[in-house]
Amino acid sequence: MKLYLSVIALGLAFNALAESPDTTYTDISPIDSAFFSQLDDLVVTAMGIKKDRRTLGYGIQHLDADQLNTAGTASLASAMQGRLSGVDIRPSSGSPGASAQIVIRGARSFTGNNRPLYVVDGMPVESTPDFSTGNSTRGANLADRSIDINPEDIESINVLKGQAAAALYGIRASNGVIVITTRRSHSKAAHPTVILSTDVSAEIASRRFRRQEVYAQGTSISAFSPTSAMTWGPRISMLPADSKYGGDRQGHPGEYYNPVLADAGLNGWTTPTIYDNIGAFFQTGITANTNISVSQHTTKGDYAFGISNSYQKGIVPTTGMKRWGVRALTDIKLTDQLSTGFSANYASTRIKSAPSANSAILNSVYTAPAEFDLKGTPCHLPGDPAAQISYRPTVYDNPYWWIANNSYNQNTDRGYGNVWAEYNPLYGLSEIFTLKIREQAGLDVYTTNDSDVLEMGSAGNNKGSIDNYGVSRIIFNNLATADFNAYLGTDWEAGLMIGCEVNQNNARWWNYTGTNFNFYGMPVIGNATSYSSSEYNRCSRTVGFFGNLSASWRSMLYLNVTGRNDYVSSMPRAHRSVFYPSVSLAWMWSQLPALQGVTAIDHGKLRVSYAQVGQAGTYLTDYYYTPQYGSGMYTYYPLRYPIDGISAYVPYQQIYDPQLRPQNTENVEAGVEVGLFGNRLHAEYTISYQNITDQIFSVPTAGSTGYQYMTMNAGRMRTWSHEILIDGTLVRGADWEVNLGANLTLTDNKVVELAPGVESLMLGGFTSPQVRAEAGKTYPIIYGTAFKRTDDGQLLLSKGLPQATAASTDLGNCSPDFVTGFNLSARWRRISLNATLSWQHGGRMYHGTNMVLNNAGVTMESLPWHEGTFIAEGIDEATGKPNTIEVERQQYYMNYYQVGESGVYDMSFVKLRDISLTWQLPDLGPLKLQLSAFARNVLLWTRLPNFDPESSQGNGNMGGYFERFSMPATTAIGGGLKITF
Amino acid sequence: MKISNLISLIAAGMLITAGSCTDAEMDRLNRNTSNPPAETVNARFQITDAIVSTGFSNIGGSYAWYVSSYNEQMFGDGNNLLMYAELRDPGVTAAATTFNNDWNTIYRNLQNIKQIIEKCGEDGLNAGQLDLLGMAETLWCIKWEIVTLLHGDIPCSEALNANIKTPKLDKQEDIYAGLLKTIDSAISHLTEADREHLDNVGTQDLLYQGSAAKWLALAYGIKARLLLDGMYRYPDCLTAIDETAQKAFDLGFDGAILDIFDNPDRDNPWAAFMRSRKYLGANGTLAALLAENNDPRLDMYAYDTFNTGILWAPAGDASLAVTTQQVGAPAWLSNTNAPLYILSKSELLLIQAEARARLGLDAATPMLEAMTCSYEEYRCVADFEYTELPTLPTPKATLNEVMRQKFISTAVTGPISFYNDLRRGRALGEEWLTPQNPNNTVAGANRWPLRLPYGNSDVAANPNIAQAFGTGNDAGMYIFTEPIWLFGGTR
Missing domain, CATH: 2.40.170 (Maltoporin; Chain A)
Structure with missing residues (x-):
């Protein structure tokens, strides 16, 4: 007699009705x-x-x-x-x-x-x-x-x-x-x-950002600027010769003066030294x-x-x-x-957890000038722990x-x-x-x-x-x-x-x-x-x-x-x-x-x-609420009701x-x-x-x-x-x-x-760029300002520099073309090996960190752009003719990485997600022992520069596509023990 | 278990389950217990935010911060949005996203006022409350004045209606005519309310504590400014401006001052913006004018906020615009308790002075009084102590000088008003001040915004606005070529 139909067990693998000791899910009897x-x-x-x-x-x-x-x-x-x-x-x-x-x-x-x-x-x-x-x-x-x-x-x-x-x-x-x-x-x-x-x-960042260590803090090659958020300054080796802060002409040969160090209670005069601020910040x-x-x-x-x-x-x-x-x-x-x-x-x-994007702390880690000892410099004024100081304005x-x-x-x-x-x-x-x-x-x-x-x-x-x-x-x-x-x-x-x-x-x-x-x-x-x-x-x-x-x-x-x-x-x-x-x-x-x-x-x-x-x-039926005042322009709510005991109601901005x-x-x-x-x-x-x-x-x-x-x-x-x-x-x-x-x-x-x-x-992000759904497009896309271009795609330059469109537009489709995974499971006697490999092809993301770090002259990619001038290819918007205006390379690079489109990257990757080796030891009486060694995210090939593409902002539908000083993805290596008795 | 018991049990369970999803039960569950339904809220609770938002969001928000750079009353820096404004980067100044928050906010505020006015209508919850109605109508005019003078043709007659998702654009000429009617209606209602000593608002009125008389004076002041806005199109309005302003003063107008800020609970928006972003500094154009006149207001304007010795930056200076916390900012940007001016006494005096100067009447009296008022306004917002009024310059009350004084005074009390004045001056072919920002033109093309771009929510969701805004490389570029209708344009 065969009887097989839906067997209701509501998710509980109750098998008491079956007397067979080794049958996990049989729960109907009598059954053939x-x-x-x-x-x-x-x-x-x-x-x-x-x-x-x-x-x-x-x-x-x-x-x-x-x-x-x-x-x-x-x-x-x-x-x-x-x-x-x-x-x-x-x-x-x-x-x-x-x-x-x-x-x-x-x-x-x-x-x-x-x-x-x-x-x-x-x-x-x-x-x-x-x-x-x-x-x-x-x-x-x-x-x-x-x-x-x-x-x-x-x-x-x-x-x-x-x-x-x-x-x-x-x-x-x-x-x-x-x-x-x-x-x-x-x-x-x-x-x-x-x-x-x-x-x-133990874990480390799966991909550690390495910054340029040639140029110092500043907004232009001509001068060191000890409070700038950028590193477009002079060569670090030339700091002692800086006209304002250099020590060569101020009785401190080979040194330069950094007022931030003096604020921190240290000797302001220091010799140019390279510090690994990024490595020093992250812990294992x-x-x-x-x-x-x-x-x-x-x-x-x-x-x-x-x-x-x-x-x-x-x-x-x-x-x-x-x-x-x-x-x-x-x-x-x-x-x-x-x-x-x-x-x-x-x-x-x-x-x-730690904050990211506009509240990020990694912003100040990544952009810290190579010549500034971020970890070794006190972070507040001596005797006043509430007065923080930094190498840059403390808006971050x-x-x-x-x-x-x-x-x-x-x-x-x-x-x-x-x-x-x-x-x-x-x-x-x-x-x-x-x-x-x-x-x-x-x-x-x-x-x-x-x-x-x-x-x-x-x-x-x-x-x-x-x-x-x-x-x-x-x-x-x-x-x-x-x-x-x-x-x-x-x-x-x-x-x-x-x-x-x-x-x-x-x-x-x-x-x-x-x-x-x-x-x-x-x-x-x-x-x-x-x-x-x-x-x-x-x-x-x-x-x-x-x-x-x-x-x-x-x-x-x-x-x-x-x-x-x-x-x-x-x-x-x-x-x-x-x-x-x-x-x-x-x-x-x-x-x-x-x-x-x-x-x-x-x-x-x-x-x-x-x-x-x-x-x-x-x-919900239409309702009123008490508003409070805040926007992206403020870092806090400057005004809330009640005001001296007076409150207010206004129509809620959403209706049904x-x-x-x-x-x-x-x-x-x-x-x-x-x-x-x-x-x-x-x-x-x-x-x-x-x-x-x-x-x-x-x-x-x-x-x-x-x-x-x-x-x-x-x-x-x-x-x-x-x-x-x-x-x-x-x-x-x-x-x-x-x-x-x-x-x-x-x-x-x-x-x-x-x-x-x-x-x-809009699904999330900034006004530009952002992640959004757009009719007729794959879900979702990156949306933001693009480079102004001619009909045939050439950059439309203003005073020799690239510029953004006033309107935002589709900057790329986030969804990958395909995602594939490979799983290996191998056993030799008591030893087994398991591995998972993921390959994602296509898909674009906004990577704000790369964009900002390029704009600030921090990336290795920025190195050729710190000095000199050139004439960019493109059409001069004023004349409609090929551009002939010579501009500073730095200015061009900065302008380029101000336009939303420059922050959109292909996030294709191949990643060895995990690999583990397990050894099932011979039984010790009733004891069964299993030892394992494993690693996660150990190998990564990706088109995204500098960072792991699986690090982003948001816990909703925008998640995975929008990054800005987000917490890094990690690589882990470890071991395990399992005892059964 | 007997089968009959089992069936009874199942039947009871089904009854309970079925009873758990009746309409009445589901309605009870879905009730919003945390917020009041729209129709139950007395509009006196709504007028409060209508007032506060006018000061905090409309007069004191991004609109004001950006145009203060265009006016050369402030210097935009901080390597961010205000820097782009200072550098006249069309990617920011012409972008629909730049003023999207302000655009949305002001329309939301108008929705609130619309519902107040409806509740004051026949059979409404606040029927017959003419004081409340007059206040709402006055604020209605102030907000519409801002939004149409900044953006030109805008949705108005079909706006603020949930059933019309793509409201059409109305001609500014029609909107302007409507505003003049509404302000007259406000004056009428407030006159009646004052005569009947109505006080339906009381302490919910954070501006005048429910005084219809003071609101009436303000309504006259707003009417005077509205008339001035239309001066290019209706040049014979000058006498009416003078008389309307005088009427306001006769009724005791002493400034519409929103004095609600009290750190740590409530911060002035300028100071809160500065505290948050530090994107504003003192502009060399205004600093130079104050210095040239040996004006004591300079001390409060050019202030070494960051101990850098840089008190101000030349308008449009790219190397300083990229910096943060370098350029000194006006002292009031550090005063979180500074009041806001919905209409300052100095501004109304200078409106009167301008009308009189153009009419060839005595402009000196209102102008000099305005300077005294302005000094007090500066001192008040900057929280500067003094024992006696310093000696103020006494320049000749020419039209140019009146406008230069307005340039100085509105830096504190109303950059948006002065942005309107500047554009009106352009339409009239007058230049009271020579703009210093070198970024105002690029290769002969104007990059000084003649108006502000529409808000992105409408550009994205309202084809009528999208068409007006433009697409591709032309998107938003109309702001550099087309003045608003009131100032000589067509839309």
């Missing part, structure tokens, strides 16, 4: 055991339904724990990089706790959430950042909440990429779903299994992960308990992360009909002053998990029908307390400030399902699952700020003399009813039909109810009688699916369309899979088309409407994506096994149209 011998490739699909992946009518990718690169990182995103096709993972940097943007098969929302839904042990958990970095032009990066998930706790990940795969999750799942199953024991044992694992690694980072777990599998169920700690010290002093995690789960078989269990997780995450902080005084802190305490009960009323009563009724209630509760501390004397805010802000969330999720399966003769199998889900999210944000400290040394609220505060509460609920009908014929055709109706509180009354269908069909053509004798083909499948899923927006309806993603997907030569070669190709209509976004309105944004449905995107996966076992033997995998992703994510009258949409 011969059938399960085929089920060696079960995966968790939507709502925890486990299926043989070969029967699925849509694409899904499965990663086991050993396929995650967890060594040397505390980030799940980082652990998955290079392993997945169709999934774009863009880390913001190598800084501890740095956010990462994960997008599956291209974006679906111009400005909204494009991150997948995370489901841990059947419970949807929050993974998005609670605080946006906005335009990402100031402050520090802010973590997304996937950082609370310890990659070491993960047993497996299933990535539901297409909408057909995710449709059962309804409105929250249009971006795909990452279904995580945490570790547990699968082998029945008399004693608990204890695993102790630890790894430690450390990442240490430790995990202890105890687990056991028995006939009555199983349990697992674990404690984990991640410790990271960043390469920028004072930055780092500490994370503690505790988890426990049990699956208990009460009777043959009734089982229950729970999963509970606690995470405490403490992150310290002296980095040493910053690390001694300021900090950006993110602290989150979080608990999430669920309890469940499962009832199987027909157990033992029927061999034809099975029915499972399951109830699961879960909570995801956390509080984030962040604090931005700027001590008295900070750049742009010399009176100091402390900004304490946070969010408290309570998310309740209740899921009830009934799953009915039937065997209908020898050819047909069928099943029906129905269920309902309630998800309620209560959130409260707050902010309390104190400014103007009384005195230095106590940068706390209590020492402030001016205060402001705010809070915001929000509640949303989604109620979904869903069903899943499945049928199969002769183990050859598999049909799956789903439908879900969601009711969403955040939408206007008339558009709260939304229905999303999906249908998928898999044809196991390898089951054709004609192919039964072909031994080379193990399995072959064609699959096709269609689905619709949407995203809800937030609709009362006709707002959920946006819709329509997806058609087709794929072919084949397994050959005893499953030693597996290949898979998927083509997917997404048509995203009725986008909900805040349409930037013409300012003359009196509003800035209107939340409405507008615009359309479409995405073609092609994914190829190949896994092959090249060698397999008693001593040897070599597996090689490759994945390739081509995503063409195009903005078909925006709102009427809206040609483009």
Whole structure:
């Protein structure tokens, strides 16, 4: 008797019902055991339904724990990089706790959430950042909440990429779903299994910037300028001859005078010396992960308990992360009909980060003149620690002053998990029908307390400030399902699952700020003399009813039909109810009688699916608010209400369309899979088309409407994506096994149209350049001022110098042409080698650091431009004739690197993401020992000069494409130990 | 478990679930509990920010900082945006992005005032509150005056309407005529409010504490300035200007001064900008004029802020523009508590003096009084102590001298007004001061902005503005060739 239909387990690998000790996922009985011998490739699909992946009518990718690169990182995103096709993972940097943007098969929302839904042990958990970095032009990066998930706790990940795969999750799942199953024991044992694992690694910047060390501080070759932010000054060797500061004619031969040194209490007279300010600033980072777990599998169920700690010290002093995690789960078989269990997780995450872009500290590190000893010179006036001094105007902080005084802190305490009960009323009563009724209630509760501390004397805010802000969330999720399966003769199998889900999210944000400290040394609220505060509460609920009908014929055709109706509180009354269908069909053509004798083909499948899923927006009736005054021109809020007890209200700048309806993603997907030569070669190709209509976004309105944004449905995107996966076992033997995998992703994510009258949409960045969506272009693009050119492309020069257009324009497409990853897994006896290589071709980013450093005469590339004059090629705008005006090379170079276009670079790269060597020692009695050595980001080839392209600004959709003195990416080398007994 | 119990349990669960998504329940959940609905807010709470934003954002923001460089009242430095303004780089001066914030802000402020005026209408929450209405109308005129005089033809009749996303451009001639009507309406409403001793605003009025009489005087002052704006097109308005200004003084106009700044809670925008960016310094053109006249205001204007010995920079000096914290800045840029002038007494006196000089009447009286007022305004914003008024020069009250005095006084109280004056002077063929910035022309082409470019939000989202702004290499270049209609242009 064969009975195979959807097996509901809601993400929990409860296997108590199966008596077989080594069968992980079998949970239906009585069942023909011969059938399960085929089920060696079960995966968790939507709502925890486990299926043989070969029967699925849509694409899904499965990663086991050993396929995650967890060594040397505390980030799940980082652990998955290079392993997945169709999934774009863009880390913001190598800084501890740095956010990462994960997008599956291209974006679906111009400005909204494009991150997948995370489901841990059947419970949807929050993974998005609670605080946006906005335009990402100031402050520090802010973590997304996937950082609370310890990659070491993960047993497996299933990535539901297409909408057909995710449709059962309804409105929250249009971006795909990452279904995580945490570790547990699968082998029945008399004693608990204890695993102790630890790894430690040392980190440095993956690419260290090397500045020119020939020319000194100054704005022109003719004079040393000890307060300039630039190094266009005279040759360092010529400083003693400087007309104003040189010592040759002032009784200090061979020396020059630097008043900044004198301010710092040092001897102002000094000899020209070269200092490695960049090398001196960065420290060696450390990442240490430790995990202890105890687990056991028995006939009555199983349990697992674990404690984990991640410790990271960043390469920028004072930055780092500490994370503690505790988890426990049990699956208990009460009777043959009734089982229950729970999963509970606690995470405490403490992150310290450093600011970038307009608040950057690396700006002053990179631009520090080679002849100035940045580390060795006191960073404040003698006896006055609040009066910072630097080699340049302190509109940017002296980095040493910053690390001694300021900090950006993110602290989150979080608990999430669920309890469940499962009832199987027909157990033992029927061999034809099975029915499972399951109830699961879960909570995801956390509080984030962040604090931005700027001590008295900070750049742009010399009176100091402390900004304490946070969010408290309570998310309740209740899921009830009934799953009915039937065997209908020898050819047909069928099943029906129905269920309902309630998800309620209560959130409260707050902010309390104190400014103007009384005195230095106590940068706390209590020492402030001016205060402001705010809070915001929000509640949303989604109620979904869903069903899943499945049928199969002769183990050859598999049909799956789903439908879900969601009711969403955040939408206007008339558009709260939304229905999303999906249908998928898999044809196991390898089951054709004609192919039964072909031994080379193990399995072959064609699959096709269609689905619709949407995203809800937030609709509010028009409201007023109390404004506060600030803009990019200010480094703080100069004016807030109340004013001497008087407050004010004005219309909020954003309004909402009362006709707002959920946006819709329509997806058609087709794929072919084949397994050959005893499953030693597996290949898979998927083509997917997404048509995203009725986008909900805040349409930037013409300012003359009196509003800035209107939340409405507008615009359309479409995405073609092609994914190829190949896994092959090249060698397999008693001593040897070599597996090689490759994945390739081509995503063409195009903005078909925006709102009427809206040609483009800012995602973040500066006024120019910025990252934006533009109608008719690939999503997204860099947008900014370009060089003024003639129709045939020649530079249009003004007084011999390049100039910018007054209007901004498309400066390049950010999306890569393709991304590919190669995975090597080789074993010789007890030694195994694993490596991941990533290759990204194409894609452009704004790299502000390169641009600014060129403009300031800091880069090695600038060296030929410091002295002399030349006549630039181009057309003189005044005459319309070829340019004949001779200009200083320096002036030309500076003007060139003032135009936004000059900061846009190709970010193609090839990167050896990780390589690890593991030695499984011979068992020492009950002890199993494993030693490993590993390295991450060790080799990098890229077209981007000077820096690693995987370092950028922003924790949203602009992430990965806009860089400006961002925290660097890192290279790590380390080792690990794992003890099992 | 019995099947019947199971069914009961499932039925109860379904009922609870279904009950959790009724419209009433979902409405309750989606209620915005942190902000008041638009229709419930009394407009007296709105007028407060209408006043504050006029000073802080419209008169005291980027508009003023940039045009003070164009006027040669300030020197832009700091190797950033204001440096490009000082160097007259079209990539900044003509860019739609440069004034985008100011453009958006002023229209948002106007939206607020529009809703105040609507609430003062029949059946509105503030129906019959003529004092509030008159204040709103006065501020309405001040803001529209700024936006049309800086940008020329702009969206007006179709603006401020959520249902019209691409408002058309209105002719400046029509907008200007509308403003004159509105200011007359304000005068009428405030006169009535004053007569009836209405006080619906009270302490929410951070300018005059709800005094309709003082607002009435201000409305006359604004009307005088509006009339002066139109002098090129309507040259016979001079007598009306003189009389309207006099009416303001007769009603007790003593300056519309927004004196709300009190560090650390609230900083004057000029000082906050300086504290944040340090992009402004003293301009040699103004410093030289003060020095030439032996004017005591020089001490407050050319001030060795950074102890570099560089008190001011010659207009357009590239080598100093690239520096930060080198060129001394006027003392008031360090005074975070300095008040802002929505309309200064010195400015209105000089408006009257100009009209009188052109009419051949006595201009000396208002001009000399303006100088005294201006000195006090300088001293007040710079927070300079003195025991007695220093001896001020007493130049002859020629038209040129009146305008030179306005050049000096508006450096503190209103660079935007003087930018309007300068362009009006160009239209009239008058040059009261010789511009010193060598970057004003490049190879014979004008690079001194005759107007400011439209805001980028409209250039991007409103085809009517996009067309007016231009594309490609020509984008924004109209600001160097086409004056606004009031000053001799066509749009």
